[in-house]
Amino acid sequence: MPTNSAKPESYRSGPDETGHFGMFGGRFVAETLMPLILEVEEAYNQAQIDPSFQSDFDFFAEHYIGRPSPLYFAESLTQELGGARIYFKRDELNHTGAHKINNTLGQILLARRMGKKRIIAETGAGQHGVATATVCALFDLPCVVYMGSTDIERQAPNVFRMKLLGAEVIPVESGTATLKDAMNEALRDWVANVEDTFYIIGTVAGPHPYPAMVRDFQSVIGREVKEQILKAENRFPDVLVACIGGGSNAMGLFHPFLDDNLRIIGVEAAGLGVDSGKHAASLTGGMPGVLHGNRTYLLQDSDGQIIDAHSISAGLDYPGIGPEHSWLNDVGRVEYVSVTDSEALDAFQLCCRTEGIIPALEPAHALAHVAKIAPTLDKDILIVMNMCGRGDKDVFTVARALGVEL
Amino acid sequence: MSGIGVETRLTRKFAQIASDSRGGLITFLTAGDPTPSISRDLLSRLPAAGADIIELGMPFSDPMADGPAIQAASQRALKSGATLKGTLRMVRDFRQEDSQTPIILMGYFNPIYQYGSQKFVNDAYSSGVDGLIIVDLPPEEDEELCHPALTAGLHWIRLVTPTTDHKRLISVLQNTSGFVYYVSITGITGTRSADPETVKKAITQLREMTDLPLAVGFGIKSSEQVYTINEFADAAVVGSALVDTIRANLDDSGQPTAELCDNVIEFVQDLASGTVRT
Numbered sequence: 316m317p318t319n320s321a322k323p324e325s326y327r328s329g330p331d332e333t334g335h336f337g338m339f340g341g342r343f344v345a346e347t348l349m350p351l352i353l354e355v356e357e358a359y360n361q362a363q364i365d366p367s368f369q370s371d372f373d374f375f376a377e378h379y380i381g382r383p384s385p386l387y388f389a390e391s392l393t394q395e396l397g398g399a400r401i402y403f404k405r406d407e408l409n410h411t412g413a414h415k416i417n418n419t420l421g422q423i424l425l426a427r428r429m430g431k432k433r434i435i436a437e438t439g440a441g442q443h444g445v446a447t448a449t450v451c452a453l454f455d456l457p458c459v460v461y462m463g464s465t466d467i468e469r470q471a472p473n474v475f476r477m478k479l480l481g482a483e484v485i486p487v488e489s490g491t492a493t494l495k496d497a498m499n500e501a502l503r504d505w506v507a508n509v510e511d512t513f514y515i516i517g518t519v520a521g522p523h524p525y526p527a528m529v530r531d532f533q534s535v536i537g538r539e540v541k542e543q544i545l546k547a548e549n550r551f552p553d554v555l556v557a558c559i560g561g562g563s564n565a566m567g568l569f570h571p572f573l574d575d576n577l578r579i580i581g582v583e584a585a586g587l588g589v590d591s592g593k594h595a596a597s598l599t600g601g602m603p604g605v606l607h608g609n610r611t612y613l614l615q616d617s618d619g620q621i622i623d624a625h626s627i628s629a630g631l632d633y634p635g636i637g638p639e640h641s642w643l644n645d646v647g648r649v650e651y652v653s654v655t656d657s658e659a660l661d662a663f664q665l666c667c668r669t670e671g672i673i674p675a676l677e678p679a680h681a682l683a684h685v686a687k688i689a690p691t692l693d694k695d696i697l698i699v700m701n702m703c704g705r706g707d708k709d710v711f712t713v714a715r716a717l718g719v720e721l
Numbered sequence: 722m723s724g725i726g727v728e729t730r731l732t733r734k735f736a737q738i739a740s741d742s743r744g745g746l747i748t749f750l751t752a753g754d755p756t757p758s759i760s761r762d763l764l765s766r767l768p769a770a771g772a773d774i775i776e777l778g779m780p781f782s783d784p785m786a787d788g789p790a791i792q793a794a795s796q797r798a799l800k801s802g803a804t805l806k807g808t809l810r811m812v813r814d815f816r817q818e819d820s821q822t823p824i825i826l827m828g829y830f831n832p833i834y835q836y837g838s839q840k841f842v843n844d845a846y847s848s849g850v851d852g853l854i855i856v857d858l859p860p861e862e863d864e865e866l867c868h869p870a871l872t873a874g875l876h877w878i879r880l881v882t883p884t885t886d887h888k889r890l891i892s893v894l895q896n897t898s899g900f901v902y903y904v905s906i907t908g909i910t911g912t913r914s915a916d917p918e919t920v921k922k923a924i925t926q927l928r929e930m931t932d933l934p935l936a937v938g939f940g941i942k943s944s945e946q947v948y949t950i951n952e953f954a955d956a957a958v959v960g961s962a963l964v965d966t967i968r969a970n971l972d973d974s975g976q977p978t979a980e981l982c983d984n985v986i987e988f989v990q991d992l993a994s995g996t997v998r999t
Contacts (some may be wrong), residue, residue: 333861343830343857345786347882350889489792495783502785507908509884604782605831605857618804619832620782642757 326573326648329639334523334609337645342522344608347506351607352652356524357511358429368424375420376535379453380410382417384536386543386699399554399692401685402547402660403566403702404430404540407675413704414533414564415446415459421532423450428512434458438630439466439494439560440677442704443517448482453542458482461500463493466629469470473708480605491623496605507670518561519637522608526637527622533567536577540699541571548697555689557701558681559651560595560631564703573648581640582684584626585644585653595624596653598644611638627716628676630704635673657682660716663706675704676712724874731823731851731876732897734773735934735955739890744951744996746771749827749960750990751794752811753803755967755977762982764815767937768822770986771993772912773956776854778830779808788911790961793968796886797975805832805841809848816849825878825899827853827854830866838866852876852899860892867896881927882903890930900934902958903927905941911961914940921953947995959992 344350363556376382376651379566385405393401396436406414419436426434434456438444451458460477464486467474477484483634490636498516505514519533539607544552555572557565559581564585569579594600597612602676604613606621614634616621643649655661659676666674674682681700689698706713714721738745753760781797784791798870812824826845833841853870860867860879862939867877876899879956884907885893894901894943903924905915924935937950938958950957966988970981 327852335733340860342859345882345892346859346880347786347858347904349859349861351885489789490783499783499785503788503909506786507906508911510906513961602835605829605834605884606784608857610834613831615831615835617835618806619835620799620833 322704324645325649329642330422330527331633333647334375336639336642337356338603339608339611339641340526342608343605344522344609345506346370347509348695351509351699352522353701354422354429354576356515357608359425359524361427361527362428371424371687372421375393376417377488380416380420381408382535383539383543384408389662389670393689395665395669396686396689398689398700399696400546401689402552402697402699404536405535405543405700406564406703407705409680411446411449412707413446413675414536414701416449416561417535417567418517418529418532419443421451422513422515423456423530426456426515427454427515429662431511431513432456434702435461435501435504435512436515436517437494437497438517439463439497439632440708441461441466441470441477442556442630442708444482445476445485445562447460447515448477448480452480456553459504460484460717461497461504463487463491463497466493466494468569469712470629470708474537493623495621502607515695518563519566519639520561520635521610524641526609529563530570530639532570534570535565536564536570536701537569540568543544544697544699551575552578552697552699553576554696554698556685556698557581557703558582558631558677559636559640560584560633560677561635562637564701566637566639567698568659569649573718575632579649580684581649582681583651583653584628584631585655586625586627588655589653594653595626595631595633596650597634598640599653603641608646608685609638611641612644615721621686626707627659627712628680628691630675631680652684654680654683660713662686663713672702673710674702675706678702723819723877724872725898726774726874729851730821731774734823735900738773738955738990741759741955743998744840744947744954745936745956746947746959746993746996747774747776747956747964748956748992749776749778749965750774751755751780752796752965753780753798753801753972755797756801757803757807759977759982761811761814763915764811765818765986766835766982766986767989770821770989772822772827772989772997774958775826776827777794777808777812779805779826779832781829781832784829788909788961790911790965790968805836809844811974813848823884824849825852825854826850828856829858833866840868840946842866843871846873846875850875852878854878854902856880860895863896871896871898871967878902882906883923887982892893895930897933899908900936900955901927901931903935903937903954905937908939909938909964912940914946920950924953944991944995947992950996951996957995963988977979990997
């Protein structure tokens with residue numbers, strides 16, 4: 316598969332006018348949606364140059380989400396691993412317990428600007444669904460969340476949260492009844508309700524301008540880290556680490572640093588192992604393809620049929636990845652590695668024990684990689700890892716995996 | 722750029738429909754649904770049953786613009802081993818016995834992208850395919866497949882929808898050939914039906930913009946609707962209703978019943994009765 320991935324002058328200038336990061340991205344959607352996609356792009360471009368849009372975002376980010384989230388020196392973990400100094404960006408302390416709300420806040424402010432009267436979203440683990448339902452409750456807009464029936468079963472607490480927040484959760488039975496099918500169903504809803512509906516996509520994927528827009532809203536993470544690490548250490552970090560499903564928390568941390576001189580590492584979910592076929596590592600084990608409006612690395616068979624992802628973490632359980640990650644992979648700016656279910660489980664327990672922080676299974680993947688590399692690095696090396704979600708939602712899954720009956 | 726002849730199977734078919742003073746019937750089947758052999762049988766019997774043009778769906782795991790009926794058809798076909806190669810083979814076999822009925826392949830881009838765009842348009846043309854409808858390739862992505870398809874001699878049929886405004890229509894029509902497929906509703910296949918008066922108005926406006934034949938699809942389920950649509954359009958497309966007839970003729974374990982083919986063909990014959998203009 317040819318990839319046109321010449322080294323650019325800046326790694327932060329994408330996408331181009333047609334929404335491409337190198338050969339990735341684009342706008343692969345049905346004609347019915349095209350006028351609306353263009354309308355979203357135009358509205359977003361306008362919002363970006365409107366100071367009142369940014370100040371609204373900043374206001375709610377501070378007073379409602381609780382930003383800035385702390386940058387925390389994980390001293391015990393650092394001692395335990397005996398190498399590099401490890402910092403956590405504490406986005407798990409946000410309202411609703413994950414980074415997802417940074418993006419849903421930005422998008423609902425845009426939806427309001429566009430005069431849209433109804434919000435739809437897809438969700439896998441339920442974190443994005445909860446974050447969407449939350450801002451819909453705040454701004455009094457009706458909210459419909461599509462969720463695979465398989466996921467509804469394994470994420471019951473989040474389903475109830477969404478309902479408490481006033482959202483309608485629609486089970487998706489089609490396909491394999493997981494996140495990709497929920498996204499298909501949300502797109503089908505959108506096609507049928509283009510007039511009044513805004514689709515809040517939960518990750519840095521989908522047709523242009525979504526990958527860039529979601530990245531921009533999440534970049535508040537990396538911008539804060541830049542300021543905070545200067546205050547704490549008087550210099551930039553040497554290594555950034557974040558987990559990747561679709562890749563929004565990673566893009567948010569990485570993007571402000573892409574042109575700086577440091578190592579950046581994205582951690583995919585290897586499930587039972589990339590060779591087992593039961594994994595969610597689109598870059599490590601996938602091929603470029605076209606799905607959900609963009610070209611990117613996908614898990615698929617030789618006939619172009621999408622293969623189901625597998626991960627113990629429902630939030631990483633997606634057969635694709637944001638197109639900007641695909642590009643950063645091919646140009647070699649970001650290293651992408653993978654971590655198995657069992658490695659993530661070990662890291663999950665390590666974090667609970669050493670730091671008194673119950674991480675979500677998603678950042679437990681990032682932590683597992685940190686635990687691999689930190690001991691090999693000098694003690695003056697600085698690692699910043701995005702603790703993008705808290706683990707309350709995962710205690711049942713972890714108990715089951717550890718053979719504990721609750 | 723276009724390698725399409727002035728006269729093709731498709732242009733001849735629309736000319737013939739017009740000279741018969743009737744409307745056309747375009748029928749949709751998913752290739753390999755419910756099994757490869759039944760699908761082949763159905764395909765070969767469609768022309769005699771009254772299908773003027775055959776739309777053959779290329780199964781995809783994630784058909785985002787399709788409703789439950791065609792989603793299920795895709796799943797059935799994939800389960801019984803359908804591949805893109807197999808779909809092209811079906812067309813080649815069909816061409817052994819029918820050199821006149823146009824076949825349009827309809828589907829999503831990813832399976833074609835994996836096959837290789839250039840290789841696909843060459844193989845499709847040599848297999849006897851007449852045109853392509855690729856749902857997730859808007860004019861913005863024409864370089865991917867539209868240009869290679871036209872060069873290879875395949876018609877590129879585009880969907881025009883109620884959301885396509887005047888300005889977009891110009892770019893949508895630009896590389897469209899063969900016919901224009903007007904999507905009568907904002908929505909997915911096999912759900913609601915449009916109000917005929919609204920569709921008529923849209924078709925009348927489209928006529929001012931293009932000389933291409935105009936087909937109307939989405940939500941057309943009966944010979945009465947075929948008749949109504951053909952009072953102002955050149956052809957009506959029936960997809961989900963046909964595919965649903967296949968589903969209705971499966972037994973409880975999903976196996977095809979002995980009457981499946983006859984019942985589907987009977988349904989097509991009934992639909993074709995709606996193409997007569999009185």
